[in-house]
Every structure is written in structure tokens, then in C-alpha cells.
Amino acid sequence: MxxxxxxxxxxxxxxxxxxxxxxxxxxxxxxxxxxxxxxxxxxxxxxxxxxxxxxxxxxxxxxxxxxxxxxxxxxxxxxxxxxxxxxxxxxxxxxxxxxxxxxxxYLCNDKWKTFEFLKEVGLKTPRTYLSVGDALQAIESSELEYPLVIKPRWGMASMGLYFADNENELKVLFEKSKKDVFSSYLKYESELTKESSIIIQEKLIGAEYGVDVVNTLDSEYFETLAKQKVTMRAGE
Incomplete structure (x- = not known):
């Protein structure tokens, strides 16, 4: 081959x-x-x-x-x-x-679709919002609290990723992430959801693990490999 x-x-x-x-x-x-x-x-x-x-x-x-x-x-x-x-x-x-x-x-690249899918199948996932207004409303109702994660909906390699500790940072960094997206190669996929290209998530504290599910070329399950992430560089 x-x-x-x-x-x-x-x-x-x-x-x-x-x-x-x-x-x-x-x-x-x-x-x-x-x-x-x-x-x-x-x-x-x-x-x-x-x-x-x-x-x-x-x-x-x-x-x-x-x-x-x-x-x-x-x-x-x-x-x-x-x-x-x-x-x-x-x-x-x-x-x-x-x-x-x-x-x-498509489902895995679109982080909002991923969030909706995980909720649908009953897996725990960070609370996720598509606008600053929705996030602020969730904070006001005590559903959400700082710090928050701001990142591109179609992101990778940690581009446009920021952490906000208060409302002022949330608003400024949300716009900064959007600017990062549309001045990089992330703009192509982000055009699919141009009006909602950034997501806001609660920040989870704890050990992080990556899980790789390996299938055969016939889509049959073969193996699962789990590893604890010790450090990350540009998303790797």
C-alpha cells in the first residue's frame, strides 16, 4: 500500500x-x-x-x-x-x-455541535454558550462562574484561546478571539457559522486525559488508548 x-x-x-x-x-x-x-x-x-x-x-x-x-x-x-x-x-x-x-x-470540528451531542447522549460536558449575553445571564443566575474559557467554535492548536476572570475581560477577550479567527486560516470553517464563531465555556480544574479510539478501516472497533496530558504546546 x-x-x-x-x-x-x-x-x-x-x-x-x-x-x-x-x-x-x-x-x-x-x-x-x-x-x-x-x-x-x-x-x-x-x-x-x-x-x-x-x-x-x-x-x-x-x-x-x-x-x-x-x-x-x-x-x-x-x-x-x-x-x-x-x-x-x-x-x-x-x-x-x-x-x-x-x-x-463536522460534529467533532464544530465545538458547539460537540457540546450539543454530548448533552444528547448523556455525557457530562462543560457548560457552553454562544454569546457574551448568554454567559452573563448564566453568571447572574449562579449557573456559571469565573474563570471562563473563550475559544473559537472551529478552533485548533490553541489559537484564539483566552481565559477571563471578570466581565470586562470576558467582553474584550471575546472580541479578541473573534479577531484572531478571521485573521487566520480558521476563518474558512468559521464562515459556516460566522455570526456565532466563538464559544464561552466554564473552566474545569483537574487532571486532563486524552482518549484515542482506534478503529479498523472497516469502521470496526480495535482499541482504546488513554493518556494523561502532562503539557500542551500549540494544541499538541
Whole structure:
């Protein structure tokens, strides 16, 4: 199996993991919208259009067909929505996306939808609000208290993430987070919910754990890996 890793960025260590894991007869190819040392570490690479370019998906499919690549895996959250939306197009060209279905990707990338889903299935989740007014009303009714977390609804890598200890900070940092969003690559997905692009959440204090659920390519459960987060850098 030859695999294409998309949006590799500067994640050379992830490219190396794949190179070490595959058989000698397999190849790992990379693509990115700009040249980095990571993109050239694989067995082949190309520079792709930007993720939201009209030719982005077609450029990946063309490269895969030229190099006998049968599977595509993204290393970047922003990539997932675009790729999963075109899953059938990849299948029609004999290419498998190692990726969740579009509906699941959308639900996980949209933090408000995630909050609603967790409530619906009965899992505890931080209280979450879409506006400063709603958060202030919750504070007034003693449903919520400072400090509060302010972050992009479609965020990643800790971009636009702030903590507010009072009403003045809440109002200022809410607008600051919005400005951060629409002056970065987060603006593309945030356009889907432009009028409610920032969320406010209660801050939970305690040990933080990450849980990875691993499935087979046939969507069958395989394993769960849990780990305590010791430190975070740019969301990793």
C-alpha cells in the first residue's frame, strides 16, 4: 500500500513514524501547500494548492493516480472537512480516505455541535454558550462562574484561546478571539457559522486525559488508548 500524507506542515516526526512502520515495498508520499523539510522526507512529494482552493482535491487525486497511491491520510484538522466531503470522489478513483465520515468530522470540528451531542447522549460536558449575553445571564443566575474559557467554535492548536476572570475581560477577550479567527486560516470553517464563531465555556480544574479510539478501516472497533496530558504546546 502506498500512502499519501496531506498537509504535513512541519510534522517531520510523523512522517518518520510512517516510514519506519511500513514494509519496504510500501511508499509514503507527502504534500503540503508550501515547501518544508518535512514534505521532502517521504518517498515522493508535491506542493498542493491551498486546502480551500477549488483544485485542491483534484490535485491530490491526480498525484495519487500517477504514483499508484491507494490511501490518503491527513495530518491537519482543517483538511478533514474538505477531504471527507469528497469521499465518494476518492472512492470513484480507487483511493481510500483514512478518515471518519463527513458527518462525524463536522460534529467533532464544530465545538458547539460537540457540546450539543454530548448533552444528547448523556455525557457530562462543560457548560457552553454562544454569546457574551448568554454567559452573563448564566453568571447572574449562579449557573456559571469565573474563570471562563473563550475559544473559537472551529478552533485548533490553541489559537484564539483566552481565559477571563471578570466581565470586562470576558467582553474584550471575546472580541479578541473573534479577531484572531478571521485573521487566520480558521476563518474558512468559521464562515459556516460566522455570526456565532466563538464559544464561552466554564473552566474545569483537574487532571486532563486524552482518549484515542482506534478503529479498523472497516469502521470496526480495535482499541482504546488513554493518556494523561502532562503539557500542551500549540494544541499538541
Amino acid at each position: 502506498n500512502i499519501l500524507l496531506t498537509s504535513v506542515g512541519r510534522r517531520s516526526y510523523l512522517v518518520d513514524y510512517f516510514l519506519e512502520a511500513v514494509l519496504d515495498t510500501d511508499q509514503i508520499h507527502c504534500c503540503n501547500s508550501e515547501y518544508t523539510t518535512s514534505v521532502a522526507r517521504g518517498d515522493g512529494y508535491f506542493l498542493s494548492p491551498l486546502i480551500y482552493s477549488p483544485d485542491y482535491v483534484d490535485s491530490i487525486i491526480r498525484y495519487c493516480k500517477e504514483r499508484d497511491i491507494t490511501a490518503v491520510l491527513s495530518l491537519f484538522d482543517i483538511d478533514l472537512l474538505v477531504l471527507s466531503k469528497n469521499e465518494q470522489k476518492f472512492k470513484n478513483n480507487g483511493i481510500e480516505l483514512i478518515l471518519a465520515p463527513y458527518e462525524s468530522v
